[in-house]
Each structure stands twice: as C-alpha cells, then as structure tokens.
Amino acid sequence: MNSEENQQFERQKPLYQDTNFQIICAVSLMAVLGVASVGPAFPYLAEALKVNPKNNGLLVTVFTLPAVVLGPVIGVLADRLGRKKIIVPSLFLFGIAGTACAFARDFNLLLLLRFLQGIGAASLPSLSVTLLGDLYAADKRTTAMGYNASVSSIGTASYPAIGGALATIGWFYPFMLPIVAIPIGLLVLLKLKNPEPKGNRNLKEYLRNAGKVLQNRQLFGLFIASAANFFLLYGAYVIYLPQLIKNIFKQPPWTIGLILSSVSVALAITALQLGKISRKYSATTLIRASFVLYALALFIVPFLPSIWLLLIPTTIFGVGLGIGLPSTQTLLAELAPREYLATILSVNGTFFGIGQTLGPLLMGIVFGIGGINSVFFTGVGFAILTLIVFRYCTCL
Numbered sequence: 589m590n591s592e593e594n595q596q597f598e599r600q601k602p603l604y605q606d607t608n609f610q611i612i613c614a615v616s617l618m619a620v621l622g623v624a625s626v627g628p629a630f631p632y633l634a635e636a637l638k639v640n641p642k643n644n645g646l647l648v649t650v651f652t653l654p655a656v657v658l659g660p661v662i663g664v665l666a667d668r669l670g671r672k673k674i675i676v677p678s679l680f681l682f683g684i685a686g687t688a689c690a691f692a693r694d695f696n697l698l699l700l701l702r703f704l705q706g707i708g709a710a711s712l713p714s715l716s717v718t719l720l721g722d723l724y725a726a727d728k729r730t731t732a733m734g735y736n737a738s739v740s741s742i743g744t745a746s747y748p749a750i751g752g753a754l755a756t757i758g759w760f761y762p763f764m765l766p767i768v769a770i771p772i773g774l775l776v777l778l779k780l781k782n783p784e785p786k787g788n789r790n791l792k793e794y795l796r797n798a799g800k801v802l803q804n805r806q807l808f809g810l811f812i813a814s815a816a817n818f819f820l821l822y823g824a825y826v827i828y829l830p831q832l833i834k835n836i837f838k839q840p841p842w843t844i845g846l847i848l849s850s851v852s853v854a855l856a857i858t859a860l861q862l863g864k865i866s867r868k869y870s871a872t873t874l875i876r877a878s879f880v881l882y883a884l885a886l887f888i889v890p891f892l893p894s895i896w897l898l899l900i901p902t903t904i905f906g907v908g909l910g911i912g913l914p915s916t917q918t919l920l921a922e923l924a925p926r927e928y929l930a931t932i933l934s935v936n937g938t939f940f941g942i943g944q945t946l947g948p949l950l951m952g953i954v955f956g957i958g959g960i961n962s963v964f965f966t967g968v969g970f971a972i973l974t975l976i977v978f979r980y981c982t983c984l
Contacts, residue, residue: 603728603731603732603735607779607781608719608723608780608781608782609720609723609732609735609736611772611775611776611779611780612716612719612720612723612736612780613735613736613739613740614772614775615675615679615712615715615716615719615772615776616712616713616716616736616739616740616743617739617740617742617743618679618682618709618712618766618768618769618772619709619712619713619716619740620713620740620743620744620747621686621743621747621765621766621768621769622651622682622686622705622706622709622766623648623651623652623822623826623944624743624744624747624748624751624826624848624852625747625748625750625751625762625765626647626751626762626763627748627751627826627827627830627844627848628748628751628752628755628762628830628841628842628844628845628848629751629752629754629755629759629760629761629762629763629841630644630647630827630830630831631644631830631831631834631841631844632755632759632841633647633759633760636759637693637694637695637698639695641831643695643952644827644831644948645827645948645949645951645952646699646948647698647699647702648822648826648827648944648945648947648948649944649945649948649949650699650700650702650703650706651702651703651705651706651709651944652706652822652941652944652945653703653706653941653945654703654706654707654709654710654941655706655709655710655713655937655938655940655941655944655945656938656941656942656945657938658707658710658711658938659710659714659934659935659936659937659938659939659941660931660934660935660938661934662674662710662711662714662715662930662934662937663714663930663931663932663933663934663935663937664930664931664934666711666715666718666785666930666931666934667785667927667928667929667930667931668785669785670784670785671715671718671719671722671782671784671930672776672777672780672782672784674711674715675711675712675715675773675776676773676776676777677708677773678707678708678709678710678711678712678773679708679712679769679770679772679773679776680708680769680770680773681704681705681707681708682705682708682709682712682766682769683708683766683767683768683769683770683773684708684770685701685702685704685705685707685708685766686701686705686708686763686765686766686767686769687763687764687766687767688701689701689702689705689760689763689766690760690761690763690764691760692760705766708769710937710941711934711937713937713940714930714933714934714936714937715930715933715934716736717733717736717917717921717933718929718930718933718934719780719782720732720733720736720921721921721924721926721929721933722782722783722929723782723783727863729918729921730862730863730866730914730918731862731863733862733914733917733918733921734859734860734861734862734863734866734914735859735860736914737855737859737862737910737913737914737917738855738856738857738859738860738910739856741852741853741855741856741859741906741909741910742852742856743852744849744851744852744855745849745850745851745852745853745855745856746849746852747765748844748845748846748848748849748852749842749845749846749849750762750765750845751765751841751845752840752841752842752843752844752845752846753841753842753845755841756840756841756842785927785930802932802935804923805981806919806923806981806982807920807923807924807932808981809977809978809980809981809982810875810916810919810920810923810936810981811935811936811939812939812974812977812978812981813875813879813912813916813974813978814916814936814939814940814943815939815940815942815943815946816879816943816970816971816974816978817878817909817912817913817916817940817943818940818941818943818944818947819942819943819944819946819947819950819970820882820886820943820947820967820970820971821851821905821909821943821947822943822944822947822948823943823946823947823948823950823951823963823967824886824947824951824963824964824967825848825851825902825905826848826948827947827948827951827952828951828955828960828963828964829844829847829848829889829898829902830844830848831955831960832889832960833847833895833898835960836960837895839895843895847895847898847899847902848902850899850902850903850906851902851903851905851906851909852906853903853906854902854903854904854905854906854907854909854910855906855907855909855910855913856910857910858906858907858909858910858911859910859911859913859914862910862911862914862915865911866915866918871915871916871918871919872919872982874911874912874915875911875912875915875916875919875978876975876978876979877908877911877912878908878909878911878912878913878915879908879912879971879972879974879975879978880908880971880975881904881905881907881908882905882908882967882971883967883968883971883972883975884901884904885901885902885904885905885908886901886905886964886965886967886968886971887964887965887968888900888901888904889901889961889964890960890961890964890965916936917933917936920932920933920936921933951963951966951967954966
C-alpha cells in the first residue's frame with residue numbers, strides 16, 4: 589500500500605481509530621493546557637509571591653499576547669512551508685519554557701517565561717483545527733470539529749482539577765505539566781501523515797489574494813465571535829470565578845478546580861452531540877444561541893448563595909461553548925479557500941488571542957473599580973453586544 593492509499597485508508601477509519609486524529613487531539617490538549625491547569629493556583633501564587641490579585645491576569649495576558657501578534661504570520665508560514673515545520677518547534681518551546689515556570693520564584697521572571705511559553709502555544713489552537721480541515725470534509729469535518737472540541741474540553745475539565753490538586757502541595761507544581769508537550773512534538777514529527785502545501789506561490793500575490801478573502805463580512809463576524817468567546821471565558825470564568833470562590837465562599841484550590849471543570853464537562857457532552865444538533869440548526873443559529881447562554885450564565889453568578897449552585901451557570905456557560913466554538917471553526921473551514929485555510933484560521937487565532945489578552949486586562953480594571961460582581965455583569969453586557977454585532981455581520 590503506497591503512501592496515498594494508506595492516508596485514504598486512515599481517513600476511512602472511525603475517527604477515534606484514526607492515528608492522525610488522535611495526534612491532532614493531543615496537540616489540542618496542549619493548546620488548552622497553558623491556562624486551564626494553572627488557574628486554580630493563581631490566588632495562592634499571589635500570596636506566595638506577594639502579588640496583588642488584580643495582577644493575576646497578567647499571567648494570562650503575557651501568555652496569550654504572542655498569538656495576537658504572531659497569528660497571521662503563523663498562518664502564512666504554515667500555508668507556504670507546511671504545518672509540521674511550525675507545530676513541532678512550537679510544541680518543544682511550549683514544553684521547555686512552560687516547565688521552567690515551575691522553578692521561577694520572581695513574578696517578573698515568571699511573566700517572561702510565560703511569554704516564551706505563549707510563543708510556543710500561539711500556533712497550536714489554529715493549526716490543530718487547520719489539520720482537521722486538511723484531512724476531513726463535509727459531515728466528517730463537522731463531526732471531527734465537535735469531537736476535537738470535546739476532547740479539548742476534557743482537558744480543560746481535568747486540568748483545573750489536576751492543577752487544583754497539585755496546588756495544594758505547592759503553587760508551582762501545576763506549572764510542571766507542559767513537559768508532556770515534548771513527546772507530543774516527537775509524535776507529530778514522526779507519525780502525523782497530512783497533506784502539506786507545496787509552498788511555490790508568489791508571496792506578494794498570495795498576500796494580496798489572502799487580503800481579499802479576509803474582507804468577507806461573514807468571516808469578520810466569526811472572528812468577532814471567536815474573540816468574544818475567549819474574552820468572556822478568560823476574563824470572567826478562568827480568572828475571576830476562582831477569586832469569587834476563594835473570597836466569598838472560602839473554598840480550597842481543589843474546589844475551585846472542580847467548579848471550573850464543570851464548564852468543560854458541559855462543553856464536552858454538548859460538543860459530542862454537535863453532529864446531530866447541526867443537522868437541525870445552522871451554524872450561525874448555534875453561534876447566536878451560545879451568546880444568549882453566556883449572558884444568562886454570567887447574570888446568575890452574583891446571586892447564588894451556595895458554592896454548589898455555581899454549577900448551574902458554569903454548566904450553562906459550557907453548553908454555550910459546546911455549540912459555539914466548534915460551530916465557529918466549522919463555518920470558518922467551510923468559508924475559507926483551501927489554499928488559505930491556515931491563514932484564515934490563524935487570523936481567527938489572533939482574534940481569540942485578542943479575547944484572551946483583553947479579557948483579563950479589562951476585567952481586571954472592572955474588578956478594581958466595582959468589585960467581583962461587576963465583572964460578571966459587565967460580561968452580560970459584552971455578550972449581548974457581541975450577539976448584535978454577529979447578527980449584523982451574518983445577515984447578508
């Protein structure tokens with residue numbers, strides 16, 4: 589069996605048996621490790637290093653900032669040079685710099701290492717989705733996007749619990765987890781079989797044509813939705829829900845991890861059903877519905893008197909992510925011409941990097957001015973505003 593026939597045979601397997609799909613899911617699990625695993629440690633890190641809690645968001649901001657700056661560059665390089673040549677060194681840098689964070693005892697040094705780790709992480713979310721777009725088509729692509737989102741959410745569900753448990757031993761232990769990225773990088777290098785671009789197009793012409801593609805108003809609406817997803821997730825839930833749990837309910841790190849994990853459990857269950865759901869509702873309808881669910885979930889949080897009642901809004905938020913995130917990725921893959929797929933998805937990565945970066949920063953300002961509840965009410969307004977903008981962009 590030649591190489592092309594072998595790749596065709598792999599594609600005909602059930603997704604869970606497809607080696608390519610398994611490797612892509614492993615990359616996706618690394619893409620969500622950088623924040624989800626360390627969030628429960630933030631309040632205790634702040635105490636140990638004598639840092640004002642409002643500065644905890646900087647640990648996310650410096651990690652996500654490289655994706656904002658490097659996103660379009662990564663996409664162009666991946667479309668011209670190949671996916672592996674970007675993903676493999678990215679995984680190695682992510683693993684080395686991320687593990688080094690565990691040995692930092694100075695906040696400024698920790699920020700620098702998080703920035704380097706963020707450079708490694710910048711390509712992982714968009715190129716893992718790009719690989720799915722390369723390898724699968726039609727209904728199988730939608731299913732693959734949903735399964736991949738579900739696998740990622742299993743990571744984001746388990747990482748806070750693992751990180752919370754490790755943080756009870758010491759705040760720095762969760763920062764050791766990225767070392768797993770190194771063997772995954774070797775798997776990508778040696779085992780991933782994917783079609784790579786030829787890279788023989790004129791760069792000036794390529795950039796001019798890519799610019800024309802990016803002027804599509806529907807694409808812009810999807811980029812805004814991506815940014816808003818992560819603005820709300822990181823700005824409200826990942827950073828300030830742990831602070832609320834610690835300050836209001838006086839709970840330990842493992843409880844924080846458990847509550848945060850419920851978002852991802854709901855996401856995983858919902859995303860697994862996306863193939864069935866998408867046969868009844870369009871992707872744009874599902875994305876709009878996700879922002880209604882975000883607004884509802886964030887509105888509920890400040891009124892809950894019991895720690896375990898927080899599972900209601902976190903579950904609602906997770907359902908929103910489960911229908912919204914993979915629907916956005918699927919629609920982007922459908923709208924993007926194949927020769928510009930990595931570029932389009934990397935620009936999308938830039939936008940959700942913007943959301944990850946601005947969410948903690950702006951919500952930190954809101955927290956400083958109005959307290960913890962103001963963070964969640966601001967999130968409600970932002971979700972509604974995003975719904976209006978997205979509806980305008982997609983009503984052609």
